[in-house]
Amino acid sequence: xxxxxxxxxxxxxxxxxxxxxxxxxxxxxxxxxxxxxxxxxxxxxxxxxxxxxxxxxxxxxxxxxxxxxxxxxxxxxxxxxxxxxxxxxxxxxxxxxxxxxxxxxxxxxxxxxxxxxxxxxxxxxxxxxxxxxxxxxxxxxxxxxxxxxxxxxxxxxxxxxxxxxxxxxxxxxxxxxxxxxxxxxxxxxxxxxx
Amino acid sequence: xxxxxxxxxxxxxxxxxxxxxxxxxxxxxxxxxxxxxxxxxxxxxxxxxxxxxxxxxxxxxxxxxxxxxxxxxxxxxxxxxxxxxxxxxxxxxxxxxxxxxxxxxxxxxxxxxxxxxxxxxxxxxxxxxxxxxxxxxxxxxxxxxxxxxxxxxxxxxxxxxxxxxxxxxx
Numbered sequence: 001x002x003x004x005x006x007x008x009x010x011x012x013x014x015x016x017x018x019x020x021x022x023x024x025x026x027x028x029x030x031x032x033x034x035x036x037x038x039x040x041x042x043x044x045x046x047x048x049x050x051x052x053x054x055x056x057x058x059x060x061x062x063x064x065x066x067x068x069x070x071x072x073x074x075x076x077x078x079x080x081x082x083x084x085x086x087x088x089x090x091x092x093x094x095x096x097x098x099x100x101x102x103x104x105x106x107x108x109x110x111x112x113x114x115x116x117x118x119x120x121x122x123x124x125x126x127x128x129x130x131x132x133x134x135x136x137x138x139x140x141x142x143x144x145x146x147x148x149x150x151x152x153x154x155x156x157x158x159x160x161x162x163x164x165x166x167x168x169x170x171x172x173x174x175x176x177x178x179x180x181x182x183x184x185x186x187x188x189x190x191x192x193x194x
Numbered sequence: 195x196x197x198x199x200x201x202x203x204x205x206x207x208x209x210x211x212x213x214x215x216x217x218x219x220x221x222x223x224x225x226x227x228x229x230x231x232x233x234x235x236x237x238x239x240x241x242x243x244x245x246x247x248x249x250x251x252x253x254x255x256x257x258x259x260x261x262x263x264x265x266x267x268x269x270x271x272x273x274x275x276x277x278x279x280x281x282x283x284x285x286x287x288x289x290x291x292x293x294x295x296x297x298x299x300x301x302x303x304x305x306x307x308x309x310x311x312x313x314x315x316x317x318x319x320x321x322x323x324x325x326x327x328x329x330x331x332x333x334x335x336x337x338x339x340x341x342x343x344x345x346x347x348x349x350x351x352x353x354x355x356x357x358x359x360x361x362x363x364x
């Protein structure tokens with residue numbers, strides 16, 4: 001009886017371990033950027049492409065950086081949450097438009113010159129925001145995804161909470177659900193606003 | 195395809211022509227794609243380094259592939275990034291550090307030994323030690339049991355011998 005108890009116990013322990021492992025989200029990779037300064041960038045603003053924006057412009061403010069694109073299906077899912085958030089938001093929400101043209105498999109980049117890519121990106125991004133609503137204080141264009149690499153972007157949409165000192169305090173990968181917003185982001189924003 | 199098998203010889207000829215036409219229609223595309231992804235042959239040493247480095251790095255989009263294997267866009271971007279850093283004369287360590295700073299230890303197929311990864315490294319060893327101990331204990335118990343068995347009584351031993359002899363010379 002004792003022997004069977006040990007075998008069963010070991011098996012049960014293994015089952016528990018595997019069950020916990022299966023329950024984890026493999027996409028939820030802890031970002032090494034949390035607690036580090038938000039990487040600097042200078043990118044053209046979508047609404048006024050001759051102007052540029054960078055994280056240093058937000059010094060002293062708590063703000064959100066949301067990575068989006070018109071080809072990103074999950075972005076459509078989280079978009080209403082962002083639009084709702086922006087209606088009574090206490091903090092600026094900056095959009096990082098990620099690889100608007102070259103991220104879309106529809107385009108053959110060898111046939112699109114650089115100037116044309118920017119023009120196309122602006123047109124597509126604006127059209128999408130016109131269609132689904134624009135929750136962003138402003139959006140910037142990361143045409144080649146270079147800034148995305150600096151932020152460790154690997155699955156759009158992603159959202160970063162950045163504090164007054166310019167430090168990344170939280171990263172959320174994947175669409176923001178109302179639960180994530182109410183349960184994680186809003187409490188953090190309230191704490192950072194102090 | 196079943197109807198094609200039943201087709202007359204002429205029809206088969208037409209089908210073959212069609213297949214050839216389709217094949218040739220795709221041929222230029224394939225060549226073009228290969229040209230796109232082909233490494234610049236100018237610096238084979240750098241390409242070898244790129245391959246070695248990207249085999250060490252996990253693609254975060256398709257998590258069970260490395261950056262060398264993956265066709266995900268992010269993997270392509272990262273290969274481009276590594277190539278740029280190699281051209282800029284960065285060391286392997288600098289390139290790996292660049293990736294870890296952005297994507298964390300998860301990007302490494304051989305994560306460093308740390309408090310958070312100790313179970314990963316020591317787990318298999320622990321399991322093996324546990325298994326060995328269990329096996330040794332089991333074997334010892336079995337040996338004890340064999341030794342402990344009551345020896346045959348004289349009568350039984352004689353009977354067994356008789357049976358064995360009988361079997362040998364029937």
